[in-house]
Amino acid sequence: MPNAAQAQRYQGVQLTYYGDSVGIGAELDQQLGARFTQDTGIAVRVIPRPQSASEAYATYLRFFQARSAAIDVLLIDIIWPGAFAPHLLDLRPFCAGEIDQFYPALIANNTVADRLVALPWFADVGLLYYRVDLLERYGFAAPPATWEELEVQARRIVAGERAANPVFTGYVFQGNAYEGLTCNALEWLASVGGGRILERGRVTIANPAAAAILDQARGWVGLIAPRGVTTYQEDDARNVFQAGNAAFMRNWPYAYALAAGPASRVAGRFGVAPLPAAPGQPRVGTAGGQQLAVCQYSRAPEAAVELVRYLTSAPVQVYRALRGSFLPTRPAVAADPRVLAAEPFLGPLQAVERVTRPARDAGARYNQVSTAFFQGVNQVLNGADAVQLLPRVARRIERALA
Amino acid sequence: MSEVVVPRPRVPTAGAPRAGAPSLAARQARLAWLLLSPSLTVVLLVAIFPLVQTVVLSLTTARLASPEPARFVGLSNYAALLGDYLFWQSIGVTLQFAVITVSGEFVLGLFIALLVNAQFRGRGLVRAAMLVPWAIPTVIAAQMWKWMYHDVYGVVNDLLVATLGVLPANVAWLADPTTALAVVALVDIWKTTPFVALLLLAGLQVIPEELYEAARVDGASALQQLVQITLPLLRPAILVALVFRTLDALRVFDVFYVMFGERPDTMTMAIYNQETIVAFADVGYGAAISMVIFLIIGICVVAYVTLLRVEAP
Amino acid sequence: MSRPRALGRLVLYVLVGGLLGGLLFPFYWAVRSSLTPNSALFTTPLEYWPSAPTLEHYQRVLRDGQFLRALLNSALVAGAVTVLSLAIGALGAYALGRFRFRGRLPVLYLVLSMTMFPQIAVLGALYTMITWLGLYNTLWALILTYLIFTLPFTIWVLTVFFASLPRELEEAAYVDGATPLQAFYLVLLPLVAPGLVTTGLLAFIAAWNEFLYALSFTQTPDQRTVPVAIFAFSPQTGGGFEVPWGQMMAATVLVTLPLVALTFVFQRRILAGLTTGAVKG
Numbered sequence: 001m002p003n004a005a006q007a008q009r010y011q012g013v014q015l016t017y018y019g020d021s022v023g024i025g026a027e028l029d030q031q032l033g034a035r036f037t038q039d040t041g042i043a044v045r046v047i048p049r050p051q052s053a054s055e056a057y058a059t060y061l062r063f064f065q066a067r068s069a070a071i072d073v074l075l076i077d078i079i080w081p082g083a084f085a086p087h088l089l090d091l092r093p094f095c096a097g098e099i100d101q102f103y104p105a106l107i108a109n110n111t112v113a114d115r116l117v118a119l120p121w122f123a124d125v126g127l128l129y130y131r132v133d134l135l136e137r138y139g140f141a142a143p144p145a146t147w148e149e150l151e152v153q154a155r156r157i158v159a160g161e162r163a164a165n166p167v168f169t170g171y172v173f174q175g176n177a178y179e180g181l182t183c184n185a186l187e188w189l190a191s192v193g194g195g196r197i198l199e200r201g202r203v204t205i206a207n208p209a210a211a212a213i214l215d216q217a218r219g220w221v222g223l224i225a226p227r228g229v230t231t232y233q234e235d236d237a238r239n240v241f242q243a244g245n246a247a248f249m250r251n252w253p254y255a256y257a258l259a260a261g262p263a264s265r266v267a268g269r270f271g272v273a274p275l276p277a278a279p280g281q282p283r284v285g286t287a288g289g290q291q292l293a294v295c296q297y298s299r300a301p302e303a304a305v306e307l308v309r310y311l312t313s314a315p316v317q318v319y320r321a322l323r324g325s326f327l328p329t330r331p332a333v334a335a336d337p338r339v340l341a342a343e344p345f346l347g348p349l350q351a352v353e354r355v356t357r358p359a360r361d362a363g364a365r366y367n368q369v370s371t372a373f374f375q376g377v378n379q380v381l382n383g384a385d386a387v388q389l390l391p392r393v394a395r396r397i398e399r400a401l402a
Numbered sequence: 403m404s405e406v407v408v409p410r411p412r413v414p415t416a417g418a419p420r421a422g423a424p425s426l427a428a429r430q431a432r433l434a435w436l437l438l439s440p441s442l443t444v445v446l447l448v449a450i451f452p453l454v455q456t457v458v459l460s461l462t463t464a465r466l467a468s469p470e471p472a473r474f475v476g477l478s479n480y481a482a483l484l485g486d487y488l489f490w491q492s493i494g495v496t497l498q499f500a501v502i503t504v505s506g507e508f509v510l511g512l513f514i515a516l517l518v519n520a521q522f523r524g525r526g527l528v529r530a531a532m533l534v535p536w537a538i539p540t541v542i543a544a545q546m547w548k549w550m551y552h553d554v555y556g557v558v559n560d561l562l563v564a565t566l567g568v569l570p571a572n573v574a575w576l577a578d579p580t581t582a583l584a585v586v587a588l589v590d591i592w593k594t595t596p597f598v599a600l601l602l603l604a605g606l607q608v609i610p611e612e613l614y615e616a617a618r619v620d621g622a623s624a625l626q627q628l629v630q631i632t633l634p635l636l637r638p639a640i641l642v643a644l645v646f647r648t649l650d651a652l653r654v655f656d657v658f659y660v661m662f663g664e665r666p667d668t669m670t671m672a673i674y675n676q677e678t679i680v681a682f683a684d685v686g687y688g689a690a691i692s693m694v695i696f697l698i699i700g701i702c703v704v705a706y707v708t709l710l711r712v713e714a715p
Numbered sequence: 716m717s718r719p720r721a722l723g724r725l726v727l728y729v730l731v732g733g734l735l736g737g738l739l740f741p742f743y744w745a746v747r748s749s750l751t752p753n754s755a756l757f758t759t760p761l762e763y764w765p766s767a768p769t770l771e772h773y774q775r776v777l778r779d780g781q782f783l784r785a786l787l788n789s790a791l792v793a794g795a796v797t798v799l800s801l802a803i804g805a806l807g808a809y810a811l812g813r814f815r816f817r818g819r820l821p822v823l824y825l826v827l828s829m830t831m832f833p834q835i836a837v838l839g840a841l842y843t844m845i846t847w848l849g850l851y852n853t854l855w856a857l858i859l860t861y862l863i864f865t866l867p868f869t870i871w872v873l874t875v876f877f878a879s880l881p882r883e884l885e886e887a888a889y890v891d892g893a894t895p896l897q898a899f900y901l902v903l904l905p906l907v908a909p910g911l912v913t914t915g916l917l918a919f920i921a922a923w924n925e926f927l928y929a930l931s932f933t934q935t936p937d938q939r940t941v942p943v944a945i946f947a948f949s950p951q952t953g954g955g956f957e958v959p960w961g962q963m964m965a966a967t968v969l970v971t972l973p974l975v976a977l978t979f980v981f982q983r984r985i986l987a988g989l990t991t992g993a994v995k996g
Contacts, residue, residue: 020955021947021955022947022948022949022950022955023949023950023951023952023955023957024949024951024952025954025955026949027949047934047935048935048936048947050930050931051930051943051946051947051955052930052946053955054680054681055680055930055931057680057681058466058680058683058931059931061466061467061683062466062467062842064467065466065467066846083683086469087467124954165759166571166572167554167555167572167759169554176662176663176665177662177663177664177665177666178663178664226553226554226574227553227573227574227577227578228552228553228554228574228575228576228577229577230574230577230665231548231574231576231577231661231662233956234956234957235956235957235958236552238956238957239555239756239757240554240555240757242757243555243757243758243759244758245554245555245759252954252956254952254954254956254957255956257951257952258951258952258957261951262754263752263753263754264754265754265758288954324952325952326954364465364468364683365682367681367682367683368681368682371664371677371681371682374664375664375665375666378665378666379666379667382577382579427815427816430814430815430816431814431816431817433810433814433895434810434811434814434816434819435810435816435818437806437807437809437810438806438807438810438811438822440802440803440806440807441803441804441806441807441826441866441870442822444803444862444866445825445826445829445866447844447859448829448837448841448844448859448860448862448863449825449828449829449837449863451840451844452832452836452837452839452840452841452844453828453832453837455839455840455843456832456836456837456840466839513730513734514734517731517734522727524728524731527735528731528734528735529979530975530979531734531735531738531739532738533974533975533978533979534738534739534742534971534975535738535741536920537920537923537924537970537971537974537975537978538741538742538745538924538967538970538971539923539924539926539941539942539945539967539970540924540926541926541942541946542942542945542963542967543741545958545963546741546744546745546964546967547741549960550741550744554759555757555758555759555761557744557761560759560760560761564760564761592737592738592741597917600913600916600917601872601913601917603913604872604876604909604910604912604913605875607909608876608879608909638875638878638879639872639875641875642868642871642872642875645827645871646830646867646868646871649827649830649831653832653833653834655833655834655835655927656926671833672833672834672835675833675835675836676833676835679835679836679838679839680835685839688836689836691836692832692833692835692836695832695833695836696828696831696832696836699831700828700831703824703827703831
């Protein structure tokens, strides 16, 4: 353990760590907590945080409201540092030497008013999944590089496949009215020069490029995307793609292991690539993932920081990448051959520019900003006109920030 | 004739026993309050305290875990609500939903209750089956129905399109605004008809058999028995079923949230309330929304009681 | 049997068949899905019965000791809430249904008003109260807060039942020298048994299915109830996006069957005609 010697100074302290709620993440949390205790003598009580993101958010807020010392280390979503910043400890004095070992975009996301309030723990990026066999069958040499190319390829593949499979569809993504749509739509905007919703305090979504791409996305619904895509979340899209009923899918890396697994009909027949973009614009993917933070009101902040440093250390990130397919937040770990072998999508991922949602700038009002945005986009996907709607959405966002 | 008592003004009736000396009435009252004391204690703890806190919060700009202190702003939250288009839209959605589901559940629930009460083969099966929707947790049932209505791999589409050929192509039941409300109403009717049926069934059990015998002797048909004996005597049970079902329909949350998320055109009052309090952490404005919802529901309850009382002979 | 009678019978059976189909279809779908391996859950064309049925979902659910613990927790909470509601509610309904006193109507409305708030509206205040009482992350928090929605309809339904009984019953009891409480316990309570069973059943199932408070007032897995536990099943991947459908359906089937059996048995008592002869017009 890298910082064992340092941490042993705080032997005998008891920490409470609100970690991953379910699945392999929760299992690993327990293991890592036990290992930490073994090596340092600091007792760690691992508590799975509530399963739903909004419930976890509310739980943390309630603890903060009560200035409770009940949590020491907490697992927080990438969009929460801005809202929680007043209640989190500044980690810079403790980790100055390690900060540049993480992806800069993620560190910038977690830095609020010059205070680094969380360390990035695992990352997620939006990717394009595509059917290698279908591209081959219909004569396309490579996955689409622009949105127009995506439309062309999807249309031809759908036309060809529909005869045998009436429910076959071209492109599935997350179109339901929830945070996932903000991720998808941000990718659309940032890939065509439509801005990133909030930039330097100004709301920039009411611009022609943004309206154009949203109207273009509206055109996909019912034609190359199923009409019900406006109710899809991550797993809905994955189920369609994994059953072989879609040519393209936008999703997080979690879907890779499942689509390549024994329960999948497309195992061995798909690949991943960066999402399309307009010519001359960067290939982007929205950054997701979780961060680790220390609560301001903790009674053992130094010990808590040691736990955070341990969990985000390179060896632990390699372990989690191999055991649970979690994406590392350290470029060095992402280049490790063992990790590359276990997570093949890391290769294409290098070409993707991570774009972060404006949570840091919007602070505690981010949820209102995001809700106004995804409700507007959902309405466009369901048939509204983006040119008319975007100014109204912009005004709602401005009111929320006021 | 037994008195059918539902909230009514206190009017001494001919059949009532004469209260003797005033002290008997006073003793009765004291005993009544004693018997009610456990209930009132619970009410105090789990209802009055939250009510008071909600009222107080609604007059402030409180936000959860905000570094800024809350300011007292009087009724300005309520004034803002008046101009809140999204809130009014959610009231409309909720009222529409309530009308559809309560009437559907009432009709279906009455049918089931009469069915189970009667003698016929297969009655035991209906008795058991009617509890199944109620027994599955709402959040699970909502997810299941969302899956069953899926436009690519849902079983409803598969049945109607692939198996029975009734529809030409898969329909996106949830995404399409014209079918969305009908679909979610159907799910709710499926889920909560058992509640109405059970209540009405219990009410049917206390109607004496002799009344039906006398009517049959007089030559009344089944329909006449239903209209002239069953329904009037069932009125108190009907009132209770309608009131509680309406209360639940106006506060509906789980089914809509699971199926539609925070989609604006299918947002109910409770979802808007939840979004404001939890996601936006705006507990002051959220408390004002809660109070207005409380008022709307209160108006509906009073309307019910008045209407059903007016119809009484 | 006459023609119109036979036709009427046929129509009735068709309606009953349709009704049964509508009520039971989702349950059949849950059973079918619980036996379907992950590779065939969402594929098209749909299998109405799995071609390669598997018990792996049930095995995973039962192997996880937490689900069984959740079943126990739910049973405890629902049972306690039902008993408390019936006890408190029957006493209150006796007062509201058989006594005349000032404040009767306001109390009825006050009790009803408990259910007129959306659940989320009272959550914050309840959370404060629960932590102040030191009940956070215990089953008692749920038992207490569930009374919010079980007590009102218990009181209202039982009030209606009590009020519908004839005056003469109590008079007879008093003449025999009974105190009001004895009249309540020995004479009136048995006569409202259908009401007790109905509200007991409804309270039990309402408490069993509740999700929001169970999620908000518990913290550790050993205090979870069934709905919360079903959503806590472990998917294979991290990140929280994957929904482990097979296990969730297996758990749903495991939970629904005993519930239906239990309520079926209790319902028999309603239809056994406990009120024969006692209730007169």
